[in-house]
Amino acid sequence: MRVLVKGAGVAGLTAAFEFATRGAAVTVAETRPGLDGNASWFAGGMLAPWCERESAEQPVLDLGRDAAGWWDAVLPGQVTRAGTLVVAAPRDAGELDRFASRTSGHRRVDEDEIAILEPDLAGRFRRGLLFPDEAHLDPRQAMAALHDKLAAMGVEFHFGTDARHVSGFDRQIDCTGMAAVDDRLRGIRGEMLILRTLDVSLSRPVRLLHPRFPLYVVPRTYHNFMVGATMIESQSTGRVTARSMMELLSAACALHPAFAEAEIVEAGVGVRPAFPDNLPRIEALGNTVAINGLYRHGFLLAPAMARQAAELVFGHDKPAEFAHESDGQRRSA
Known part of the structure; x- marks a missing residue:
């Protein structure tokens, strides 16, 4: 064939x-x-079906739970299996409880365990959720x-x-x-940054919950971090907006203030196709x-x-x- x-x-x-x-x-x-x-x-590049269940339907979890195994088998060495850490500021503790209620496959971690998991976040967050079976690439x-x-x-x-x-x-x-020629599709614009800093080290993706602008930070090689991402109903492929840039940087600094001194290596936009x-x-x-x-x-x-x-x-x-x-x-x- x-x-x-x-x-x-x-x-x-x-x-x-x-x-x-x-x-x-x-x-x-x-x-x-x-x-x-x-x-x-x-x-x-987050292979995080349990976290995604917070806002996605059950089929996303069902279809995605074996993704890390597929990538690991096809491309050995490309997948990091360190889980996902979800944290929130004390004032946003309700967001953490809401996230926990809508997901599975996690366990609660306290301030001491967060410090063990991610030493650079020690003393910054009192509570979190660890999704140990998730991965990233x-x-x-x-x-x-x-x-x-x-x-x-x-x-x-x-x-x-x-x-x-x-x-x-x-x-x-x-x-x-x-x-594709399909009038059912709509574009979901996602804006992202890649930051470089020697002052922050993370072992796994970290999601910071915020009632207005949730954020994820994914560690990459050479001290780079992917920071994202917006979800805007738009098919525009124009450059990252000033508003999104400020919100992404503000949320990254809320995760760790050292990101304020990071180099902005790249700012990019991807439009994801979605059905209704x-x-x-x-x-x-x-x-x-x-x-x-x-x-x-x-x-x-x-x-x-x-x-x-x-x-x-x-x-x-x-x-x-x-x-x-x-x-x-x-x-x-």
């Missing part, structure tokens, strides 16, 4: 892997000149490593290519996100299967969605709520 994957974001790369491992001859076509610049490039490193692995497996990549002009394939897997219910979809029309609507859960949900898409094409059953056939027809390999 010859398969064309349209899009080289995280959905496209994971789909290419799932089809290639099933014996398909896979080609990936991407309109951008390289891997950078798409929504996946600006992702946080660096999206850019993971995408580059997956690209290289796919190329070694024989997957062909064509960057700067309009897939509409490519033919001769048995199946097309549409992973084009906001570029914020849940992903796999839909088939003729010889095309579309994976879309991963919302803010790209690296968390992409492995499961890619696997389901491959199972759809190769004729296996999967949850009906995520795999839909247009015109009532399922097309098997």
Whole structure:
């Protein structure tokens, strides 16, 4: 089977892997000149299904709980399994209780244990929640490593290519996100910063709860920290706004005041595709299967969605709520 994957974001790369491992001859076509610049490039890389359940539906937890294992198996050494720490200022203790009531897979930690988990946060927070089974990765490193692995497996990549002009394939897997022709999709703009400081060290993603502007800080290599992210109903890909910049920096300094002296390495914007219910979809029309609507859960949900898409094409059953056939027809390999 010859398969064309349209899009080289995280959905496209994971789909290419799932089809290639099933014996398909896979080609990936991407309109951008390289891997950078798409929504996946600006992702946080948190594999945190239990934390995400605070604002997401149960399927996000169900689909995402095995994501860390998938990434770890496919790209050994890319995943850090240190959990997630959630904290709140004493005045926002109610936010911590609300977060705990809407999630599972956590245990409460006190000021002393927070100091053991993250010494640089010692004395700053009295209570927190530790989600020990969660993990994180660096999206850019993971995408580059997956690209290289796919190329070694024989997957062909064509960057700067309009897939509409490519033919001769048995199946097309549409992973084009906001570029897809689908009027149900809406854009969720996420703004992020990368800060560099030698004065803060974190071992895991830390989420700071705030009733107006919650924040997460994800440690990266070379003393860098990814700080994000806004959630604005907009398809604008313009630069980070002054308001968002101030809010992100203010929240980062609330987590640790040393961030006030950090270098701003990068400020970026990614527009995440979402359906009205914020849940992903796999839909088939003729010889095309579309994976879309991963919302803010790209690296968390992409492995499961890619696997389901491959199972759809190769004729296996999967949850009906995520795999839909247009015109009532399922097309098997």
